[in-house]
Amino acid sequence: MNASVASMIDENSSVEQRVAALLREMTLDEKIGQMSQLNASENYVPQHLGDELRAGHVGSVLNAVEVGTVNELQRIAVEESRLGIPLLVGRDVIHGFQTIMPIPLGQAATWNPDVVRQGARVSAHEAATTGVNWTFAPMIDISRDARWGRIAESLGEDVYLTNKLAVAMVEGFQGDDLSANGSIASCAKHFAAYGAAESGRDYATTNVSENELRNVYLRPFKAAVEAGVTTLMTSFSDIDGVPASGNEFLLRDVLRDEWNFDGFVVSDWDSIRHLQVHGLTANEKGSALQAAVAGVDMEMASSTYRDNLAGLVESGQLDVRIVDDAVANILRTKFRLGLFENPYTALDQNNIVGNAHALQTAKKAALQSVVMLKNENGALPLVTEELSTVAVIGPLADAPHEQLGTWIFDGSAEQSVTPMHAIHSLVGHDIDVRYVRAMENSRGRANEAFDEAVAVAQDSDVAILFLGEESILSGEAHSRADINLPGDQAELVRRIRATGKPVIAVILAGRPLTLTNIVDEVDAILFAWHPGTMGGPAIADLLFGVVSPSGKLPATFPRMVGQIPIYYNQKNTGKPPTPETVVHIDDIDTHAPQTSLGMTAFHLDAGYTPLFPFGFGLSYAKFHYENLRVAEQETQLGETITINAELSNRGSVVGEEVAQLYVRDLVGNVTRPVRELKGFQRLRLEPGETVTVEFVLHTDELAFYGRNMQLMTEPGDFHVWIGGSSDTHLRTEFRIVDNH
Ligand code: NOJ
Numbered sequence: 001m002n003a004s005v006a007s008m009i010d011e012n013s014s015v016e017q018r019v020a021a022l023l024r025e026m027t028l029d030e031k032i033g034q035m036s037q038l039n040a041s042e043n044y045v046p047q048h049l050g051d052e053l054r055a056g057h058v059g060s061v062l063n064a065v066e067v068g069t070v071n072e073l074q075r076i077a078v079e080e081s082r083l084g085i086p087l088l089v090g091r092d093v094i095h096g097f098q099t100i101m102p103i104p105l106g107q108a109a110t111w112n113p114d115v116v117r118q119g120a121r122v123s124a125h126e127a128a129t130t131g132v133n134w135t136f137a138p139m140i141d142i143s144r145d146a147r148w149g150r151i152a153e154s155l156g157e158d159v160y161l162t163n164k165l166a167v168a169m170v171e172g173f174q175g176d177d178l179s180a181n182g183s184i185a186s187c188a189k190h191f192a193a194y195g196a197a198e199s200g201r202d203y204a205t206t207n208v209s210e211n212e213l214r215n216v217y218l219r220p221f222k223a224a225v226e227a228g229v230t231t232l233m234t235s236f237s238d239i240d241g242v243p244a245s246g247n248e249f250l251l252r253d254v255l256r257d258e259w260n261f262d263g264f265v266v267s268d269w270d271s272i273r274h275l276q277v278h279g280l281t282a283n284e285k286g287s288a289l290q291a292a293v294a295g296v297d298m299e300m301a302s303s304t305y306r307d308n309l310a311g312l313v314e315s316g317q318l319d320v321r322i323v324d325d326a327v328a329n330i331l332r333t334k335f336r337l338g339l340f341e342n343p344y345t346a347l348d349q350n351n352i353v354g355n356a357h358a359l360q361t362a363k364k365a366a367l368q369s370v371v372m373l374k375n376e377n378g379a380l381p382l383v384t385e386e387l388s389t390v391a392v393i394g395p396l397a398d399a400p401h402e403q404l405g406t407w408i409f410d411g412s413a414e415q416s417v418t419p420m421h422a423i424h425s426l427v428g429h430d431i432d433v434r435y436v437r438a439m440e441n442s443r444g445r446a447n448e449a450f451d452e453a454v455a456v457a458q459d460s461d462v463a464i465l466f467l468g469e470e471s472i473l474s475g476e477a478h479s480r481a482d483i484n485l486p487g488d489q490a491e492l493v494r495r496i497r498a499t500g501k502p503v504i505a506v507i508l509a510g511r512p513l514t515l516t517n518i519v520d521e522v523d524a525i526l527f528a529w530h531p532g533t534m535g536g537p538a539i540a541d542l543l544f545g546v547v548s549p550s551g552k553l554p555a556t557f558p559r560m561v562g563q564i565p566i567y568y569n570q571k572n573t574g575k576p577p578t579p580e581t582v583v584h585i586d587d588i589d590t591h592a593p594q595t596s597l598g599m600t601a602f603h604l605d606a607g608y609t610p611l612f613p614f615g616f617g618l619s620y621a622k623f624h625y626e627n628l629r630v631a632e633q634e635t636q637l638g639e640t641i642t643i644n645a646e647l648s649n650r651g652s653v654v655g656e657e658v659a660q661l662y663v664r665d666l667v668g669n670v671t672r673p674v675r676e677l678k679g680f681q682r683l684r685l686e687p688g689e690t691v692t693v694e695f696v697l698h699t700d701e702l703a704f705y706g707r708n709m710q711l712m713t714e715p716g717d718f719h720v721w722i723g724g725s726s727d728t729h730l731r732t733e734f735r736i737v738d739n740h
Pocket of ligand 1: 092136189268269476
């Protein structure tokens with residue numbers, strides 16, 4: 001430590017005392033500096049950054065990842081500024097730093113908090129070697145819209161699953177000790193309801209009622225706050241007329257007053273300046289005022305705070321206590337991270353980045369993330385001894401960059417092991433593996449290479465098609481209105497199908513796709529998301545039965561895009577559809593009476609069921625559930641309910657199954673969803689093995705926000721299901737009573 005103001009503050013006092021002592025010494029200018037984050041990416045480092053740091057005008061930088069540069073920036077902040085306050089160095093470490101895990105939506109398909117935690121831990125360690133001490137993850141926007149490009153970054157459609165995995169990610173990034181080497185601050189984003197963008201168009205308006213906000217979109221953030229997430233990022237969206245970066249209800253009433261959050265809130269990139277573009281404020285001064293009053297502590301990228309806050313305080317329009325609170329929130333986080341004691345990174349990049357442990361973690365995550373959607377007549381696993389030639393076809397079989405997915409600033413495609421290479425290494429000495437790319441990219445049109453692909457398939461025992469969409473087709477600002485396989489991929493499938501050879505589709509994508517037009521044309525489908533660095537070896541192991549698929553869908557797959565939003569935990573409506581009430585458009589008489597068509601909530605051309613439901617995923621093992629029981633038919637409010645079922649593996653191979661618990665609250669102060677996930681367990685079963693799956697549910701876990709926005713569990717009747725998917729039929733019931 002140098003002789004800066006910060007270094008004179010007693011290290012033995014409590015964090016709050018240190019925050020207060022430092023704050024007392026700060027000028028208004030220096031306080032506003034702490035509230036400002038500057039972009040310092042390699043090709044954008046402002047010439048004057050060093051001077052700005054010396055003047056105390058910067059609290060954080062983002063996008064600096066070269067360790068020498070980062071340590072130098074820290075040195076200037078710590079040794080050459082009057083106060084000596086270290087910097088927060090932020091980066092989007094979303095699903096890996098250099099070693100890339102599956103996209104978050106793929107990680108969600110593991111339904112395995114341990115795997116997700118380990119992935120975040122590895123990413124934190126790799127990032128920390130560069131001096132990055134803050135990641136903008138986890139992204140925990142509930143998304144029910146596969147058109148939205150950012151569904152790739154999310155943990156899917158469900159509150160319970162997102163809660164569990166969000167907490168695991170926060171724990172992984174932050175570790176047991178936030179100040180330890182290799183721990184970095186995390187950031188729950190985007191607060192809030194960004195995933196509800198109208199028609200899945202990124203940045204579009206969201207219209208969410210307060211009840212829905214509380215019961216769905218806010219819950220993962222509450223879970224993250226309870227798990228100790230250090231920061232939150234605002235969303236770009238307009239929520240109910242008030243864009244998130246100016247939304248006092250969200251940032252003060254809910255986050256501070258109700259949840260007692262004491263970390264800090266950063267705006268999203270430029271989003272304070274956007275308040276004017278939204279039409280909420282007339283100019284940047286107004287935007288800075290609105291955001292500060294609403295509770296945005298730090299501004300990312302734009303400079304409305306730097307340019308306006310001092311004037312606003314001096315003219316009396318902004319109470320300096322608002323500034324002080326914001327700065328205290330930021331300093332508190334810096335103290336908790338141990339940055340004052342240890343501002344520089346001293347981790348050995350060579351031994352940590354991309355090491356064997358990182359690769360193993362990435363492979364395990366990829367293995368568990370792949371969801372088998374179809375497997376007719378035991379087409380999979382492929383049996384090496386029965387094959388002499390295998391055709392590997394498609395634009396994504398050997399595309400090292402594309403398997404990594406969106407938001408991989410620091411990921412290295414050179415490290416990727418592609419499926420084509422992995423299949424070669426696994427079986428190349430026993431089987432002739434022939435590769436035809438067939439299309440330049442997923443958007444390609446039928447061309448001569450289709451003939452070559454058909455010829456190779458014709459000469460092979462089986463054709464494995466690697467289809468889907470490239471990384472660039474999902475992620476921020478990469479929404480699609482049509483979520484079929486792009487280009488002429490479906491045509492390629494049909495041509496290969498016509499050879500009469502078994503056809504296996506492995507689909508790499510950043511979102512659920514509508515697979516309706518190919519599902520009947522293939523024998524098996526492995527949905528692999530963008531599986532990351534080790535996607536290839538994981539897929540090869542699954543194809544050849546080294547490991548049995550065990551991923552489960554974290555989001556519903558629609559039949560047609562027009563069904564969106566489609567999600568399993570919808571409301572019943574007053575006119576719920578049943579198989580009997582559904583009429584198909586092809587079966588309607590032209591002059592049929594208006595009221596003859598079922599009169600329930602379905603689409604004439606798509607019905608009401610999805611192509612694949614939330615929670616669904618097949619295995620090479622054969623799982624069977626029976627004997628669902630509730631220990632107590634009646635449970636007192638405040639007590640627990642024990643629910644169990646028997647799960648057996650009636651197949652001939654070992655497999656892992658994710659057993660899922662769903663509940664329906666039949667009558668509510670506000671209407672309740674038809675099913676809600678309330679528990680899950682990943683279990684490994686040997687062939688012939690039977691286990692009892694038991695869930696213990698406290699009545700508090702059934703609580704929801706009612707009409708007056710109070711959290712409550714109501715006495716009454718509940719249905720309960722246990723099974724391997726959200727459409728399981730194995731159901732019983734219980735009752736909650738209140739005899740107090
Ligand atoms: C904009 C994105 O919305 C956000 O998620 C990201 O963390 C920031 N840019 C910083 O890159």
